[in-house]
Amino acid sequence: MMQENLQRHEEQEKEKKGNIIPDGIIVVDKPEGKTSTQIDNLVKKKLKVKKLGHIGTIDPFASGVLPIAIGKATKFIPYLIDKDREYIAEILLGKRTDTDDITGSVIYSIDEQELKKLSLKEIEEVIKSFEGIIDQVPPYYSAKKYMGKPLYEWAREGKFIELQPKRVTIYSIEIMKISLPIIQVKVLSSSGMYVRSLARDIGEKLKINGKKVGGTLKSLRRIRCGTFTEKDAIPAEAIKHMSPDQIKNYIKEVTPELLDMRKIIIRGQDIQRVMSGAPPKFKVQGNNGENVILADESGKIIATGEINRGIVKIKRVI
Numbered sequence: 333m334m335q336e337n338l339q340r341h342e343e344q345e346k347e348k349k350g351n352i353i354p355d356g357i358i359v360v361d362k363p364e365g366k367t368s369t370q371i372d373n374l375v376k377k378k379l380k381v382k383k384l385g386h387i388g389t390i391d392p393f394a395s396g397v398l399p400i401a402i403g404k405a406t407k408f409i410p411y412l413i414d415k416d417r418e419y420i421a422e423i424l425l426g427k428r429t430d431t432d433d434i435t436g437s438v439i440y441s442i443d444e445q446e447l448k449k450l451s452l453k454e455i456e457e458v459i460k461s462f463e464g465i466i467d468q469v470p471p472y473y474s475a476k477k478y479m480g481k482p483l484y485e486w487a488r489e490g491k492f493i494e495l496q497p498k499r500v501t502i503y504s505i506e507i508m509k510i511s512l513p514i515i516q517v518k519v520l521s522s523s524g525m526y527v528r529s530l531a532r533d534i535g536e537k538l539k540i541n542g543k544k545v546g547g548t549l550k551s552l553r554r555i556r557c558g559t560f561t562e563k564d565a566i567p568a569e570a571i572k573h574m575s576p577d578q579i580k581n582y583i584k585e586v587t588p589e590l591l592d593m594r595k596i597i598i599r600g601q602d603i604q605r606v607m608s609g610a611p612p613k614f615k616v617q618g619n620n621g622e623n624v625i626l627a628d629e630s631g632k633i634i635a636t637g638e639i640n641r642g643i644v645k646i647k648r649v650i
Contacts, residue, residue, distance in 0.1 A: 360565060367392045384400055384401060394552035418518070419553065421550075424549070442546065452510060468498055468533070534547045564584075603634060
């Protein structure tokens with residue numbers, strides 16, 4: 333009887349371990365028509381986890397690569413949120429809307445026949461003029477806050493708040509196709525850049541006889557978010573039909589390589605120091621403000637830190 337109880341206990345322990353959801357990141361291909369939070373809730377419900385969060389919100393009408401951090405991996409979101417993004421977008425010329433995409437109400441428009449007066453050279457020059465470091469005003473409908481309230485809430489009340497421009501970087505805009513009134517582009521940018529604002533600004537800069545052409549976003553797909561690409565992404569629809577064990581196979585462990593951050597190995601008593609929030613005793617070379625990962629010899633991440641005059645100031649113990 334004792335032997336049977338022991339065996340049953342061992343089997344139960346194995347089952348418990350098998351049911352543990354690892355900390356890490358799962359990349360979901362968000363479909364059009366769903367909010368990023370709805371995808372969070374889908375994963376949370378399937379895995380029965382309490383803590384998770386997505387990295388970089390995708391507009392409901394858009395689709396694409398949505399990384400979701402699970403468990404302790406949520407501590408790394410601040411280091412992943414600022415990574416570059418890549419999109420494929422369709423811009424509709426000839427109208428401007430209050431949301432800067434086709435879901436909004438039209439503010440002004442011109443006849444489609446008028447667009448024929450635009451030359452390809454004009455269009456290409458205007459689009460390319462947005463490459464580099466630019467000052468960009470967020471859309472009226474966005475999660476940016478004014479007086480503690482998101483802009484989209486103000487806009488729904490009929491109050492359109494225009495914030496101060498924010499400096500962002502557009503590394504490249506590749507013109508994939510021009511078939512007026514539609515322009516298809518591939519955009520590589522820093523985080524914080526709104527493709528909706530880019531569509532609006534291109535339309536504002538294009539003019540026919542001194543009159544603004546107008547532009548709004550017709551479709552948007554994020555094809556890369558930091559190091560995560562479409563190849564890493566599981567369709568949300570597929571997740572609905574997967575078991576937790578199947579989903580676990582797609583959870584990526586957070587590594588210094590994944591974070592694209594320098595790794596500093598700590599040993600012995602320095603591990604205990606770092607785990608208590610104190611810097612390691614040794615000094616390191618690096619630029620002030622550089623974010624680093626502190627890991628043990630096995631590669632396990634112990635903490636994140638920031639270099640300040642050769643001292644690694646501990647920012648977060650993992």
